[in-house]
Amino acid sequence: MAIHFAVTCSFLVAIAARAIPITTGRVRLIRELCESSRLEILHPTAPDSSHLNNSFIVARVINGTNSFLFTVDARKQAETEMLNNRIDLQSTVLSGIW
Structure with a gap:
């Protein structure tokens, strides 16, 4: 964690x-x-510095009929928040941390 x-x-x-201008993902x-491609940020609504894993960006890249969901290291709280907010998580490929 310290190196990262x-x-x-x-x-x-x-x-x-x-x-260089920065756009904070929300x-x-x-x-x-x-x-034919776009990036959608699905999480977070508001980053929480006390729970960094729940503040990581969850993103989906859509290219034509293919979509890729990048969950990084989302925890249960982040998953629950996305489901409660009715975020569409449907994707062709799921990529989590490995």
């Missing part, structure tokens, strides 16, 4: 030094990647 945190901090410092954020 250090790399993340270095990355954020480099972004800030170059004044539920229902959609970005068109190209004519």
Whole structure:
């Protein structure tokens, strides 16, 4: 965890030094990647720094008729929140942490 945190901090410092704009991913954020592909953020609604695993982004990439759900390390609380918010989780491929 310490190495991951250090790399993340270095990355954020480099972004800030170059004044690169950042968009914080939140539920229902959609970005068109190209004519036939888009990225949808399905979680979180509001990140919780006391429970980082429940604050990871859950995303779906849709390309034509194929879709890929990236859950990273979502925990039960995050799963429950998405289900309670009636987030459509249907995808062709599921990719979790491995």
